[in-house]
Amino acid sequence: xxxxxxxxxxxxxxxxxxxxxxxxxxxxxxxxxxxxxxxxxxxxxxxxxxxxxxxxxxxxxxxxxxxxxxxxxxxxxxxxxxxxxxxxxxxxxxxxxxxxxxxxxxxxxxxxxxxxxxxxxxxxxxxxxxxxxxxxxxxxxxxxxxxxxxxxxxxxxxxxxxxxxxxxxxxxxxxxxxxxxxxxxxxxxxxxx
Amino acid sequence: xxxxxxxxxxxxxxxxxxxxxxxxxxxxxxxxxxxxxxxxxxxxxxxxxxxxxxxxxxxxxxxxxxxxxxxxxxxxxxxxxxxxxxxxxxxxxxxxxxxxxxxxxxxxxxxxxxxxxxxxxxxxxxxxxxxxxxxxxxxxxxxxxxxxxxxxxxxxxxxxxxxxxxxxxxxxxxxxxxxxxxxxxxxxxxxxxxxxxxxxxxxxxxxxxxxxxxxxxxxxxxxxxxxxxxxxxxxxxxxxxxxxxxxxxxxxxxxxxxxxxxxxxxxxxxxxxxxxxxxxxxxxxxxxxxxxxxxxxxxxxxxxxxxxxxxxxxxxxxxxxxxxxxxxxxxxxxxxxxxxxxxxxxxxxxxxxxxxxxxxxxxxxxxxxxxxxxxxxxxxxxxxxxxxxxxxxxxxxxxxxxxxxxxxxxxxxxxxxxxxxxxxxxxxxxxxxxxxxxxxxxxxxxxxxxxxxxxxxxxxxxxxxxxxxxxxxxxxxxxxxxxxxxxxxxxxxxxxxxxxxxxxxxxxxxxxxxxxxxxxxxxxxxxxxxxxxxxxxxxxxxxxxxxxxxxxxxxxxxxxxxxxxxxxxxxxxxxxxxxxxxxxxxxxxxxxxxxxxxxxxxxxxxxxxxxxxxxxxxxxxxxxxxxxxxxxxxxxxxxxxxxxxxxxxxxxxxxxxxxxxxxxxxxxxxxxxxxxxxxxxxxxxxxxxxxxxxxxxxxxxxxxxxxxxxxxxxxxxxxxxxxxxxxxxxxxxxxxxxxxxxxxxxxxxxxxxxxxxxxxxxxx
Numbered sequence: 011x012x013x014x015x016x017x018x019x020x021x022x023x024x025x026x027x028x029x030x031x032x033x034x035x036x037x038x039x040x041x042x043x044x045x046x047x048x049x050x051x052x053x054x055x056x057x058x059x060x061x062x063x064x065x066x067x068x069x070x071x072x073x074x075x076x077x078x079x080x081x082x083x084x085x086x087x088x089x090x091x092x093x094x095x096x097x098x099x100x101x102x103x104x105x106x107x108x109x110x111x112x113x114x115x116x117x118x119x120x121x122x123x124x125x126x127x128x129x130x131x132x133x134x135x136x137x138x139x140x141x142x143x144x145x146x147x148x149x150x151x152x153x154x155x156x157x158x159x160x161x162x163x164x165x166x167x168x169x170x171x172x173x174x175x176x177x178x179x180x181x182x183x184x185x186x187x188x189x190x191x192x193x194x195x196x197x198x199x200x201x202x203x
Numbered sequence: 204x205x206x207x208x209x210x211x212x213x214x215x216x217x218x219x220x221x222x223x224x225x226x227x228x229x230x231x232x233x234x235x236x237x238x239x240x241x242x243x244x245x246x247x248x249x250x251x252x253x254x255x256x257x258x259x260x261x262x263x264x265x266x267x268x269x270x271x272x273x274x275x276x277x278x279x280x281x282x283x284x285x286x287x288x289x290x291x292x293x294x295x296x297x298x299x300x301x302x303x304x305x306x307x308x309x310x311x312x313x314x315x316x317x318x319x320x321x322x323x324x325x326x327x328x329x330x331x332x333x334x335x336x337x338x339x340x341x342x343x344x345x346x347x348x349x350x351x352x353x354x355x356x357x358x359x360x361x362x363x364x365x366x367x368x369x370x371x372x373x374x375x376x377x378x379x380x381x382x383x384x385x386x387x388x389x390x391x392x393x394x395x396x397x398x399x400x401x402x403x404x405x406x407x408x409x410x411x412x413x414x415x416x417x418x419x420x421x422x423x424x425x426x427x428x429x430x431x432x433x434x435x436x437x438x439x440x441x442x443x444x445x446x447x448x449x450x451x452x453x454x455x456x457x458x459x460x461x462x463x464x465x466x467x468x469x470x471x472x473x474x475x476x477x478x479x480x481x482x483x484x485x486x487x488x489x490x491x492x493x494x495x496x497x498x499x500x501x502x503x504x505x506x507x508x509x510x511x512x513x514x515x516x517x518x519x520x521x522x523x524x525x526x527x528x529x530x531x532x533x534x535x536x537x538x539x540x541x542x543x544x545x546x547x548x549x550x551x552x553x554x555x556x557x558x559x560x561x562x563x564x565x566x567x568x569x570x571x572x573x574x575x576x577x578x579x580x581x582x583x584x585x586x587x588x589x590x591x592x593x594x595x596x597x598x599x600x601x602x603x604x605x606x607x608x609x610x611x612x613x614x615x616x617x618x619x620x621x622x623x624x625x626x627x628x629x630x631x632x633x634x635x636x637x638x639x640x641x642x643x644x645x646x647x648x649x650x651x652x653x654x655x656x657x658x659x660x661x662x663x664x665x666x667x668x669x670x671x672x673x674x675x676x677x678x679x680x681x682x683x684x685x686x687x688x689x690x691x692x693x694x695x696x697x698x699x700x701x702x703x704x705x706x707x708x709x710x711x712x713x714x715x716x717x718x719x720x721x722x723x724x725x726x727x728x729x730x731x732x733x734x735x736x737x738x739x740x741x742x743x744x745x746x747x748x749x750x751x752x753x754x755x756x757x758x759x760x761x762x763x764x765x766x767x768x769x770x771x772x773x774x775x776x777x778x779x780x781x782x783x784x785x786x787x788x789x790x791x792x793x794x795x796x797x798x799x800x801x802x803x804x805x806x807x808x809x810x811x812x813x814x815x816x817x818x819x820x821x822x823x824x825x826x827x828x829x830x831x832x833x834x835x836x837x838x839x840x841x842x843x844x845x846x847x848x849x850x851x852x853x854x855x856x857x858x859x860x861x862x863x864x865x866x867x868x869x870x871x872x873x874x875x876x877x878x879x880x881x882x883x884x885x886x887x888x889x890x891x892x893x894x895x896x897x898x899x900x901x902x903x904x905x906x907x908x909x910x911x912x913x914x915x916x917x918x919x920x921x922x923x924x925x926x927x928x929x930x931x932x933x934x935x936x937x938x939x940x941x942x943x944x945x946x947x948x949x950x951x952x953x954x955x956x957x958x959x960x961x962x963x964x965x966x967x
Contacts, residue, residue, distance in 0.1 A: 038264070038802075041262075041269070053257060055647065057319055060575070060579065061628020061629070064317060064580065071288075141205055141207060
């Protein structure tokens with residue numbers, strides 16, 4: 011199964027102390043410094059006027075980052091566009107690494123005065139490819155082993171659940187990962203790396 | 204690995220399928236270096252695959268120009284990198300959509316774009332940040348739901364537009380939908396429509412008076428009319444040709460006051476043949492059909508078209524569709540029922556007032572969905588498709604005001620519909636009012652954008668929305684339209700308050716500005732175009748809106764329209780109102796003026812760096828350019844007074860003055876004899892390409908050459924209006940050229956000083 015078009019969203023801890031437009035200058039600074047490893051950062055797009063939309067988008071050649079407002083919940087979403095790895099497992103690891111790195115950069119960004127914190131007790135994994143990963147039980151059964159193995163390792167033995175986000179066949183296939191613990195993103199990143 | 208080609212093989216129209224296969228092969232040929240990049244560029248454009256800002260691999264990040272280092276240096280056109288994200292335009296003939304098509308569009312937005320669908324001012328959709336390698340799959344998925352991207356861009360017949368109320372309108376003569384559909388199908392890929400020098404746009408309107416079809420600003424426009432012949436009522440069209448916005452707007456000319464319905468397709472074909480044969484091919488700036496119609500005159504153009512018509516072999520498709528026209532009918536999903544007595548949720552009444560139109564079919568209504576900046580997310584699109592299935596059926600249309608309408612909604616369902624729209628964030632009131640600002644993509648994604656039209660539109664919208672319900676009714680109904688440059692994609696010429704982006708250099712920095720265009724007429728099928736009033740820094744445009752609308756409310760006489768008000772107040776007085784807002788504070792005082800709305804980067808045009816001061820020569824040029832601006836403004840005043848000869852003369856002198864300002868930077872002692880000025884200008888700036896393309900300068904130089912070589916034989920309003928508009932653009936290009944020259948010399952020359960004093964402005 012080809013799953014390179016994956017997205018992972020990490021949610022911002024509430025209450026959110028920022029407006030979505032506060033991220034516009036941050037992303038422009040990221041481009042000036044080309045600060046995101048392994049990515050060619052191209053442009054910033056403001057979609058804050060769209061209800062529960064993509065918020066603020068940082069376009070990169072390899073994958074887009076966005077301060078996503080889907081379902082009304084702010085989070086950093088990384089959407090991979092170019093192949094990241096050959097195997098499913100490595101693909102998940104690489105993409106998770108990229109989004110967690112993005113979270114770390116935002117948490118440490120002086121422009122946000124360190125007011126931003128991400129929670130790691132819930133992640134959303136989205137397969138952005140209806141052809142190869144249709145939103146059905148069979149896809150879940152096929153991907154579950156790779157996801158379980160990954161999260162068993164990076165959650166350091168903490169119990170977790172994997173569940174389908176929606177069973178609507180029109181929606182993209184998506185899995186919600188939930189645990190009781192919420193370690194810091196940098197801790198999680200260290201485990202992934 | 205499964206592919207969309209295999210999966211959708213049985214669902215695509217065979218011709219569409221073959222066309223997409225061919226395109227995929229052309230991609231492969233280009234990838235392997237076997238297809239020339241210029242040929243490939245036109246090929247992809249004709250499939251709606253468009254370039255996007257920064258696709259030349261350069262982007263100014265606010266500090267410096269960065270080279271975007273994609274892994275591959277392969278190109279998909281001249282100076283256009285393969286891997287750079289692009290735009291996919293999707294044609295929606297007459298804006299007609301079904302819920303299934305909306306579902307497909309939503310999927311594509313998520314998987315290949317950025318999750319957002321953008322409705323354009325021609326009822327198309329656009330997806331941005333699309334990789335060219337994804338386009339064949341994207342096209343196949345569209346083809347599977349009956350949508351093509353063919354001829355969405357390029358020198359072809361673009362999306363055929365029509366009034367979104369066609370068929371349900373209370374004022375229309377008859378429903379133009381089946382005719383728009385037939386024209387679109389007949390002309391798509393037609394061999395006689397492949398040899399154009401430029402694009403060709405067609406619109407249909409059901410009536411003369413309303414705005415919806417905007418016939419007057421189209422290459423070809425059709426207004427429904429009926430007449431009685433031998434006791435029998437016959438359908439036909441008032442047929443117009445040669446209209447267009449662009450840098451210099453032209454009002455369409457009447458070709459036929461009654462074109463019988465059976466002649467619609469053959470005459471369209473004849474016009475296409477004439478345009479392909481006689482239209483300009485080399486000079487893109489003069490290649491639209493409006494220039495051909497102007498050059499030949501409408502009578503001669505008509506004669507040639509009718510002669511052409513006689514030579515054409517009969518095509519059964521010309522009339523084959525007419526039998527179905529009589530039977531054409533849309534199917535509502537629900538029974539008609541009145542609204543009376545239904546429970547209304549909070550906000551419903553305000554929404555109903557601005558967003559609901561009662562159809563001529565009793566018990567049914569059209570509900571407009573207000574889309575901020577024409578955008579809606581994939582999630583919202585899917586939600587709206589479900590809502591449409593429930594309330595409207597297959598009767599969805601996009602509008603040229605960048606909204607969507609649901610037709611055939613049972614009035615009794617409106618409160619439930621409103622509640623459902625609110626749930627997905629699409630229940631905003633204000634459709635078609637002053638808060639419903641139209642804007643082209645501008646600097647967000649367009650390669651030609653000079654200033655941020657979307658950023659400004661969002662700011663104006665936010666400010667007005669907060670006080671919308673307290674606005675005077677006369678102001679509520681005004682329209683604001685914004686283009687990021689003079690090319691008019693935002694249709695600023697037909698707005699009450701229109702703006703188009705430009706730039707000025709203040710000190711050693713660039714400042715985003717907008718030209719203020721007042722008094723355009725949206726009604727009467729884009730019945731009149733506004734005129735430029737002056738250039739105001741982008742930061743102060745919201746104040747322009749506030750001042751002008753406040754004064755309109757204060758001084759409006761009875762039921763006076765905005766156009767009449769503008770005329771009565773006069774351009775000089777309006778200019779006086781704007782002048783205080785033209786000031787630009789020094790960077791150290793207020794740096795916000797030096798960046799654009801929604802974009803914190805220091806403003807720049809393209810990827811050019813900011814130069815340094817030039818010194819004395821600059822002062823002379825600055826003076827001369829200001830003088831040229833003054834002359835063209837005076838020309839506008841004479842135009843208003845009906846003195847067309849003087850308006851034309853002033854506009855011509857303004858162009859000569861602007862040319863002198865440039866010539867003098869190289870040849871200080873040039874005389875002001877027109878022949879000398881034009882010759883020197885041509886030799887030094889045009890032939891050398893120094894005027895450049897930054898502001899389409901070389902194209903605008905033609906305005907001077909043309910006027911110099913061929914003074915008008917008679918002075919009409921149309922002719923004088925055009926010369927004034929052309930002079931304005933020529934001056935803009937002179938400013939841009941001067942910017943470039945000063946930057947090349949690593950000098951700084953404030954081209955147009957902040958308008959602190961009357962003297963500096965040189966306007967009085």
